[in-house]
Structures are given as structure tokens and as C-alpha cells.
Amino acid sequence: MAIVILAAIALFLVYNAGRALTEVGLGTMLSGIQWYPTSDPGKFGMLPLVLGSLLVTGVALAVGVPVGVGAAVFISEFAGRRLKEVMKSVIEFMAAVPSVVYGLIGVAVLIPLVKDVFDLSSGLTALAGGIVLGVMSVPTIVSISEDALHAVPDDLRHGSAALGNTRWQTTFKVTLPSASSGIFAAVMLGLGRAIGETMAVLMLTGNAAVMPTSLFDSVRTMTGTIAAEMGEVVQGGLHYSVLFTVGLVLFAITFGINLAADLVLERQRKRWRR
Amino acid sequence: MSRARTRQARVAETIARGVMGAMAASVIAVALFVLAYIVYQGVGAIDWQFLTDVPRDRGRAGGIYPVIIGTVYVVTATAAFTLPVGVLAGIYLSEYAPRNLATRAIRLAITNMAGVPSIVYGLFGLAAFVLAAGIGRSVLAAALTLTCMTLPVVITATEEALRQIPQDIRQASLALGATKLRTIYKVVLPAAAPGIVTGSILGLARAAGETAPILFTGAVFQMRQTPDSPLSQFMALPYHIYAQVTSVPDWNRTLVWGTVLVLVAGVSIVSMVAAAWRSVQRRKIKW
Numbered sequence: 001m002a003i004v005i006l007a008a009i010a011l012f013l014v015y016n017a018g019r020a021l022t023e024v025g026l027g028t029m030l031s032g033i034q035w036y037p038t039s040d041p042g043k044f045g046m047l048p049l050v051l052g053s054l055l056v057t058g059v060a061l062a063v064g065v066p067v068g069v070g071a072a073v074f075i076s077e078f079a080g081r082r083l084k085e086v087m088k089s090v091i092e093f094m095a096a097v098p099s100v101v102y103g104l105i106g107v108a109v110l111i112p113l114v115k116d117v118f119d120l121s122s123g124l125t126a127l128a129g130g131i132v133l134g135v136m137s138v139p140t141i142v143s144i145s146e147d148a149l150h151a152v153p154d155d156l157r158h159g160s161a162a163l164g165n166t167r168w169q170t171t172f173k174v175t176l177p178s179a180s181s182g183i184f185a186a187v188m189l190g191l192g193r194a195i196g197e198t199m200a201v202l203m204l205t206g207n208a209a210v211m212p213t214s215l216f217d218s219v220r221t222m223t224g225t226i227a228a229e230m231g232e233v234v235q236g237g238l239h240y241s242v243l244f245t246v247g248l249v250l251f252a253i254t255f256g257i258n259l260a261a262d263l264v265l266e267r268q269r270k271r272w273r274r
Numbered sequence: 275m276s277r278a279r280t281r282q283a284r285v286a287e288t289i290a291r292g293v294m295g296a297m298a299a300s301v302i303a304v305a306l307f308v309l310a311y312i313v314y315q316g317v318g319a320i321d322w323q324f325l326t327d328v329p330r331d332r333g334r335a336g337g338i339y340p341v342i343i344g345t346v347y348v349v350t351a352t353a354a355f356t357l358p359v360g361v362l363a364g365i366y367l368s369e370y371a372p373r374n375l376a377t378r379a380i381r382l383a384i385t386n387m388a389g390v391p392s393i394v395y396g397l398f399g400l401a402a403f404v405l406a407a408g409i410g411r412s413v414l415a416a417a418l419t420l421t422c423m424t425l426p427v428v429i430t431a432t433e434e435a436l437r438q439i440p441q442d443i444r445q446a447s448l449a450l451g452a453t454k455l456r457t458i459y460k461v462v463l464p465a466a467a468p469g470i471v472t473g474s475i476l477g478l479a480r481a482a483g484e485t486a487p488i489l490f491t492g493a494v495f496q497m498r499q500t501p502d503s504p505l506s507q508f509m510a511l512p513y514h515i516y517a518q519v520t521s522v523p524d525w526n527r528t529l530v531w532g533t534v535l536v537l538v539a540g541v542s543i544v545s546m547v548a549a550a551w552r553s554v555q556r557r558k559i560k561w
Contacts (some may be wrong), residue, residue, distance in 0.1 A: 003383040005387060005425070006383045006387055009394065009395075012397075012398050012401040012402050012406070013394070013397065013401070015401070016397075067297050067300060067301060070294050070296075070297025070298070071294075071297045071298040071301045073294050073297075074297060074298040077294075078294060078295070079298070087302070089546075090301065090302050090305045091301070092549070093309070094304070094308070096480065096483075096542050096545050097483075097542075098482075098483025098485070098538070098541065099483070099486075100483070100485045100513075101483070101512075101515070101534050101538060102308075103516075104515060104530070104531075104534060105308060105311060105312075107519065138301060166283050166286075167287060167291075168283075168286055168287045168291065169283060172290070189389065192389045193389075196389075196392065196393070196394070198391065198392060199486060199512075203516070223391060223486070226396075227393055227396075227486060227489055230396075230400070230489070230490050231489070231490070243397075244397060247393070250393070251390065254389055254390060254391055254394075255389075258389035259386065261389075262382055262385050262386070
């Protein structure tokens, strides 16, 4: 049934994107650098949106991965039982906060901060969106990395300690390499979450659909474009269909990422099954 | 092993602990900041009138009663669709599914469903439920959309909970002459119930906070009353926040943060109660 739903999602996206795919063409849309959907005739170059998404996601990973993996290592290898429990509830709370709330906190706190620190005319930038997305991806990265570290058998740690290694030497040279595929999967899933996030980026990145040149530019992501423009288009029109194509591209990207992460995780599970 | 190398290892140990600890501490700090900020900004709005009045002046005055009720309706409807389907699918996967390629593909599809962006579910809901099925923008269409999003969570939670029940218990029940169905119904399910219920509630709480899937499937900003049928449009907490911040000039800071506080408090209290209940129930059962 899950397969049916997944297939239905793909089918409905393709079906509704059909008009754009035949009239404009996927190649033209993906390589076009101008997004003026309401001009006549409309220009539907998706490249600015794709790059916008990638830029924001890149910032998110730069924030989320070191913090997330570091925190996971700390929880799994160094923290005592009490602290572990506390950290886990903190992570659960962070995962439970809705994205629109992260967006609003970003608007209230981070936007003025980015504006002042970097002396910009507006704080609504790829940087601000990326930082908030990074925070939002931390729970995913922590919990999956922690699972991966937890799955490493204690025998390995004991063996390493018996050879005279310190706790950190054991972690760095034995545990982390053993859990590397799981941590890689955690990063991939964090990436998938960040690239598909809608509300926070919509509120924080300024939504200028032009080719981004720096982190301090206002950018518009694929998700933000769908959310912002779908309310105003004619149903069944070309623009409507193009937005479904954007959704299809997004679906394809996250599908690939999740599939890769899942295969890696499965391989790791097999490795430690004894 | 020279003394210098021992000292080097010790220094590395200290630095590493410091760095990892700092990462963990920063996570806690951010979470505490988020929590404190929401409470600090929002608590001033919370009073009886705010919780029982309708929004006035595009949300700049009045309360959020119909907004709360709208979210409650949609989440209840989502639960009504998700729970039976999700739990049955979980039982099938854990107890009946053969270990073959098809099952592997189903599992893969479920984990993949969990990773589909919420805005894509929104597009799917618009195309499939609102337009193709002709339901229109409504509580029903939004709930069906959220159901697709929540299903993988419920299925996974059920499967995990069932897998934690030891085989001995199943075999004991079968040895007493119970059929497989009866064993699942009378023995396995009751034991796994805390895990199933809590996992499902966590998934539904997340659905309550989603904006993107309900954006095109039925949420509206100006309504003033509670939805009177499953086919009417509705107001919802996350959308109410988003719509005010983006489309109302001079939005009332206190009231918007009050709405945020109600949403976050609702979601996290329900999640915490569910998690606490699970750990109490688990302690009761000793294998």
C-alpha cells in the first residue's frame, strides 16, 4: 500500500506536470536561468530555484552536520545515563517544534542579527534561511548518528581500550569509522529534510527568484516557490503545471537521497547482525 | 610508548571532550532558547478571551477559538484514517510478511514516504483529493493529505513495538492452542500497545504543526467560525501564524506569539504525556 501511495504521488505529479513537460520541456526548464512565470510569455527557468535550494541546504549542512554529529558522539560515547536522557528529550522537543515556528523565531531573532552583523540592507538571505534549516536538521542527524554509534558492538570499544587507547582515541579510530556508513546516512537524511523544508525558508530567504551570487543574497527555493505561487495560479494553466514540475524535480531529488541513505543503513545493519 | 605520546593523547582527549561537549551544550542551549523565547513572547496573550473568542480585525484582535478547533478537527480526522490503516499495515509487516523481495520493497517505500517533502504532499493532496476526487478544499481533503504523511510514522512505530515483544510469549500462546490471529489479538497487541499508541501520537502531533500540506488543501485565514461539516474549509494554528506574519500589515506581536505558544504547548504536552505514559507502561511489563 505504501508503494501504491508513493506511486500515486509520482503519477499525480507527472500527470499534472504533463502540460509543462510537453509545452516547455524539462531540459529547457532545468537549464533556464530566468524565472518570470507571470510575464507573457512566461519564462520558467528553474535553475535559480534549484541553486537557491542547494545554497540554503549547503549552509544548513555546514551548521547541522558538525553540531549534530558532535552532539551524537557526545551522547553516545561520553555522556552519563542521566545526561543521555536529558539530551534525548531535548532532541525530541526540537523535532516537535513546527517549522512555521522556527521560521517565526528566525524572523524575530536571526534576521535582525544577520542584518547588523554583516551590515546588509536586509537580513532575509540564504545565510539566515540556511542557519535555521541547520538547526532544524539537527534532531534528524543526532538521532540517526546516535543509533549508528550505538549499534557498534561494545567488544570493539573494549578491545581498543585494552590496547591502551584513551576514550577519544577509541572513538576516533575505532567507533567512528565503524559507524561511518550510518553517520553518512544521517547526513543524507538531514540533507533530504533540509532540501524539502518549506515554511521556514519561505519566511527567511527573501524569495527573490534570481541566480544567487553569494550567501548574502536573497534566494528562493523550489519549496518556497511552490508554496508562494500555487495560491495564485489558474488551475490547469501552464504556470500551475510548471509548479507541479518543480514538485516533481523536488520529489526525484529527495527520493534519490532517501534511497541512497536507506541502502547504506541496510548495509550497516547487515554488518553488525551476528 | 614514550611519555610525550601519552601526554599528547591526554591533551587530545581533553580537547575532544570539550568540543563534543560544546556541540551537545549548544544543542541544549538552542532548544532552551527556543522554548524560553516562545513562552516569554507568548504568555502575555494567553487569557480566557484569547482562547474562546473569534479572531477580529484580521487576527490583530480577538482570540483564536475557531483556529484551535480547526486544528483539532483535522488532526482527529487524520487519526481516524491513519490509525486503523497504519496499525494493520504494521501488524502485517511484523507478523505475516514473508522475508522476500516484495516485503523489502514495501519497507523501502515506507521509509521513502517518510522522506517526501511536506510541500510535495501538499501538491499531491491538491491534485488527488481536492481536484481529481472532487472533494474540494476541506477538512476531509486536508486530513487525507496529512494521513499520507503520517502513515509511515504509525506503520514504523507499530512494527518496532511488535518486534520488541519476545518470541517466547507468542510461542507460549500458540502452545496453549491459540490461533495465530488470536495470539496477536490477545497477547501481542496488548503488550505492544504503549509503543504503538505513543509512536502514533508523536506522528499526529507532528501533523498538527504542519503548514505546507494544508496550504492548498483547505486551510483558510479568514473564517470566524468553526467548520460545520467535513467538507467545509477550516482555520488551523500553523497556517494562522504564517498567514498573519506574511499578509497582515502591523500584525499583533503578542497575539501571534500567543498562537505560537498554544501550538507548541499543545504539541509538546501531548508528546510528553504520551512518552511518559509509555515508559510507565513499559516498566510494568517484565519479560
